Amino acid sequence: MARTSARRRNAHPALDLLDDAALERALRRMHLIRKFEEAAEQSYIRGLIHGTMHLSIGQEASAVGAVAPLRADDYILSTHRGHGHCIAKGADTKLMFAEFFGKDNGYCRGRGGSMHIADIAGGNLGANGIVGGGLPIAVGVGLSAKMRRSGQVCMVFFGDGASNEGAFHEALNLAAIWRLPVVFVCENNQYGMSMSTARSMPVANVADRAAAYAMPGQIVDGNDFLAVFEAAHAACEAARSGEGPSLVECKTYRLRGHSKSDRNLYRTKEEIESWRARDPIPRLRDTLVTVGRLSDARAAAIEAEAAAEIEAAVEFARTSPDPDPRELERDVYA
């Protein structure tokens, strides 16, 4: 994997941990997320999807970078802003869109929708409509892995806003005292709906809170795939070797509103533009091209393939059948 060249010497140490296939996969998944979200937005405008949605445009590096060190049999728990985590874990975008469209062949047979997409077989134990809802569940997933001595890790995503819920503090404490293989990944996009972290927390970083539970709390540039990967990799290694949980805080930004109804009145155009200039996707692509791990032509092909996959996924969802109302009470047992 390591082709040494003069240009590579100053490159990121994470590059030594990832072979070319892994790097291409990461870039492809970041493109897939971006195009998934853009297509979701378009489908909403065209009236093809209903309900609400929380887009993760701008946060692709934290999802893909965090999940990249996971094994196929590791678990993730996701949030209301969860499409990226799901794609990062390798989900089928056709089945994701089908769920989003409320179709019978979606990941949750149309019963859950955007906020509840889960791919249980693929190790994604679900997005969550309750802020912080996944955090305590992760403790139990970690407990199960530890008791089964499976070597699996549970990675749970949450937002900056979620770290103000009691569930966050209870979960970190429990995972710490039981020394569980859990990696807490905070995607700090600096707002919980309209409330900035400067207004919602007295500490500057969510990672500062890890100290209260005697676990490592690392802060990384969440728009830098390699930095996120490196921190997540270390946290996963620690979890697998019995050292217990860690917290990784990815400083990032959502380029879209909180949900479709957000009028973005609480932040400035300049702020949004300054983060657009730090777009994680061209950043990874340019780094890989510069260090010679990817050609321009291959980079362009990856993006085009992702676009084609998403286009086909939307078409698949659009032409899939609605759930049959006669099956309304399917899976209802009490």
Added chain:
Amino acid sequence: MAELRFAKAINQALADAMRDDPAVVLFGEDVAAAGGPFGVTRGLLDAFGPQRVLDAPISESAIVGAAVGAALCGLKPVVEIMFMDFVTLAMDQIVNQAAKARFMFGGRGGVPLVLRMPHGGGLNAGPQHSQCLEAWLAHVPGLKVVVPATAADAYGLLRSAIDDPDPVVVVEHKGLYALSETVDETLVRVPIGQGRIARAGRDATIATYGALLREALVAADRLAAEGMSCEVVDLRSVQPWDEALLRESVARTHRLVVAHEAVEAFGVGAEIAARMVEVAFDDLDAPILRVGAPFMPVPFAKSLEMAYRPGADRIVAACRRLME
């Protein structure tokens, strides 16, 4: 007469109460500058300032707990829980603390707290953002629960809730916020526990509350065309509910349907039906029927949510069965 949106009526009640009583304060997520996720608290930060309209972090238990403490010591907090589904995170403070305080302290302390929370489906919001959980709260001694169906009642019940010396839960249907109605220029308080006859009729009584009132009135129109005359009672409060009014109505119509959007099993309708059997059995010519959602989570897909939610069709069907 004037046109008033349901959301604006609530906003008006909050503004009037805050103007009348400096002890009234608002807390919640996104309620201040953002004006609330449904726009209900828009303009109140500007009118009353950041001392009285407080944005809180996503900490439902602490938000409600802080309101309980503030209420014990002279303030009158009105808290917004963004979706009723999230009340689960504040249940200890509501059920074990707020609801018990006056009794537990031998009457030497009370919690004049108002909790506003939107319930209900129809927005394709899925299983965790669509529930109607009012029966849970109505089941707790020490809590009052009101569910306005009209803009005038949204104003009047909220004013009464804020005046009340004890905790009151005001449940608002999300689907009503944007709807307008013609109302009297002067809005007045509506006493908690008092229902109203929304439409007079002879053959059967449909008792309902909240968003299902509109469906019940549609059902009554359709049944009138078939020659069946239905009385529609808007309960307005579900705890306490207006037993006397319903008894009187049933004494005239001899038939009763209780309709709500919440799941039918163990619901408000079950309590009302059981009580009416106890007190009005001799007046009844038919079994009391309930119309509610099936006993299952609220599904996301449009095709399923439409099949799930009770509406005029099911109320009509129940009324026809009463006449068989």
